[in-house]
Amino acid sequence: MCVPCFFTISTSEVGIVETWGKYSRSVQPGLGFVMCPMESLVGRLSFRVQQLDVRVETKTLDNVFLTAVVSVQYQVLRENILEAFYALTNPAQQITAHVYDVMRSQLPTLELDAVFEAKDDLAAAVKEALSQTMEKYGYQILNALITDLDPDQRVKNAMNEINSSKRLKYAVAERAEGDKILQVKSAEAEAEAKYLSGVGVAKQRKAIVDGLRSSIVDFHDNIDGTSTKEVMDLLLLTQYFDMVQGVGTAPHCRTTFVPTSRNMGDDMRNSLLQANAATKTGRYDDRVMSA
Template identity: 45%
Template sequence: MEFIPLIALGLILYVLFSSFKMVRERSAHIVERLGSYNRILHPGLNFVIPFLDKVSKQINLKIQQMEVQIETKTKDNVFVKLQASVHVQVMDTKVKEAYYELDNPYNQISSYIFDVVRAEVPKMDLDDVFARKDDIATAVRMELAEHMEKYGYRIVKTLITDIDPDQLVKDSMNRINAARRNKEAIAEDAEGRKISKIKDAEAEKESKRLQGEGVAEQRLAIIKGFADSVEDFSNTLSDVSPSEIMQFVLLTQHYDTVKEIGEKNASILVPYSPGTLSGLQQQIMEGTQLSDNLNKLKISSLEEEAIKKAEKKH
């Protein structure tokens, strides 16, 4: 009999502690009284009647992620595996429906995903599946939202995270991509060589132009030097004809050149007649005349420019 008070105290404490239920944040519990739905317990401290009220297991109100893999065939008869990721959340206002309506909600959601993906992908070629995976995800989300909201589930987001074609198809795609990139590399390399050759040709063209101008100026300077020498002789020796002066200058230049060549050990002199200088004399005389004509043209051009400037000022 002495244990009765202890038993009674223990029973009272059990009933007291059983009367309170602590619910965590972002979760809920269903209370059934005598087997029937009674109410929903929300986050915080809640009171229940022991022995009459039965509290269900925790219902998670956080966003949960589902991963579903679907195998299907594209329009161009390529077997492909798609990985779909669906973010699902039990709606705060429909906890009762989420608990009672579906026995296994995630199997039901997976069935809808299979149905939508296998309806959309066969309409597309393999390349379109890669390019339009967001469209497939949108179609899945809209279909799930339409059917699952009435059961208390909200579809937050849907993603197609992976597209995996058959291995033979992947090998073929890799070979095609490698060939395309190799073709582009060859084209770029050829274009680079083309540009390089064009630049080299332009540089050679410019070099030859400058060399030609240099040779022309050098010859013009030589001719002018001969012309000045002839003019100096004419002023000094008035009784000597220009032809004789030219012959003298040529002969002097000729022997100076022969002397300079003879000082080099590697030089070989071939016998010749000084009389062959007559042809060179004729060329120099023609060059002298050309130099005079060029000087006259330059002077005339300068005079015309001076006249034009004077007219503009007036």
């Protein structure tokens, strides 16, 4: 005697019903029943997108071992329900085997740095290999993603050290270039300052010479009976007294000796010439002494 047995199928699922162990029909979402014990609900298939994460450990061309995580997104094809349910005992195991095969054939041909750059190519190779195989079993491969590439910790530390050393090298070079620019600019500024200072001194001396020449000529022309030598002695004497006044009012000056002699004019002139020669040689003193 057959008794109806009721069950429910959720949305985005399909139920597989067998009669005496042979496929009979598929049941759509909603309430369904089978005639027990002749019929039985042997399984359900979900049409939702599923994801399988596969961890693959392999080595690269430069003999660096790393662990790659490949995320495969797949879905059951509605038109191939029988193949999806009956063809494979464990679809996840089948997908894992193909991922291992592709990754362990592709990664050993690449160096470690190239592996990180070729993630998209590796993912495309995995998807292509799985699509060719799994579609005939009723599964559609939607996407394959390389979600992680994890070398050994010592390798990562070494890579960080290499990168740090390169950046430190660039930093030292940039710092040296900056110091060079500062020194060059400082030298250029110093040279420009000295040039301008020399120009100023030259103009100052020219102005002094022009002024002295004009004063001597005017004095000689306006006062009869004077010679050029006498005019020069008078100017030197005036400058001497100006100098004595300036030295006497200096903060660190304590004593000033003023020369006196019978031949005041010639001695004063000779003394001033000697003082001028001493000044040019850099011999300064806050005491002015003349014999």
